[in-house]
Amino acid sequence: MTLTIADAGTGRNWLRRYYLLRFAVSAAWVVAAFTIAQNTPALAAVLLVAYPAWDATANYLDASRSGGLSCNKSQMLNFIISVLTAIGVGIALGQSMNAVLQVFGVWAALAGLFQLVTGVRRWTVYGAQWPMILSGAQSVLAGGFMLKMAVGPEPVGIANIAPYAAFGAFYFLVSAVLLTAGDAQRGSKRGSV
Numbered sequence: 001m002t003l004t005i006a007d008a009g010t011g012r013n014w015l016r017r018y019y020l021l022r023f024a025v026s027a028a029w030v031v032a033a034f035t036i037a038q039n040t041p042a043l044a045a046v047l048l049v050a051y052p053a054w055d056a057t058a059n060y061l062d063a064s065r066s067g068g069l070s071c072n073k074s075q076m077l078n079f080i081i082s083v084l085t086a087i088g089v090g091i092a093l094g095q096s097m098n099a100v101l102q103v104f105g106v107w108a109a110l111a112g113l114f115q116l117v118t119g120v121r122r123w124t125v126y127g128a129q130w131p132m133i134l135s136g137a138q139s140v141l142a143g144g145f146m147l148k149m150a151v152g153p154e155p156v157g158i159a160n161i162a163p164y165a166a167f168g169a170f171y172f173l174v175s176a177v178l179l180t181a182g183d184a185q186r187g188s189k190r191g192s193v
Helices: 005-034 043-066 074-093 096-127 130-150 162-192
Strands: none
Touching: 005 043, 005 096, 005 162, 043 096, 074 096, 074 162, 096 130, 096 162, 130 162
C-alpha cells in the first residue's frame, strides 16, 4: 500500500484526532478510577472491563482508517488481545483483584509490544511516533511490574492500574501535539515558498 502526500496528510489529521480521543477517554478513566471507583466496587468492575474493551474498539477504528485489520497486523493482534483481556478481566473479577491485575499485566505487555510495532511502522509515513514507541516499550515494562505486584503480599485495586492508563493518556496527548506542530511547520514552509 503506497501512500501519497495527500494520503499522509489525511492520515496525520486522523491520527491527531484519534490520539486526542484516546487521551480524553484515558484521562476520564483515570479520574474515575482515582475518585468514585475507589469506593464503588461495581463501577470499578465496569471500568476494569471497559478499559481493554475500549482499547479493542480504538484499535479497530484506527486500523479501519488505514486499510483494515488485515493490512495492519500489529493492530489486529492488539484488537484480539484486548477483546480477550476484557473477557478475561470479567472472569478474573469473580476471583480476586490479584487475578485481575495478572490479566492486566499480560495485556499491558502484549498490547505495548503491538503498539511499539505500530509506531515503528508509521514512523516514516507520519512522523511524530516516538511517543507511541516509547509508550509501547513502557507498557511492556509496566506489564511485568503489574505481574510482580499481583503475586506480592500488598492488596491491589484499580488504583494500581490507573497510573498505567495515565501514562498512556500522556503519550497520546504528546503524539497529538507533535503531529499538530509538524503540520504547522510544514504549512509555514509551504507558505514561505
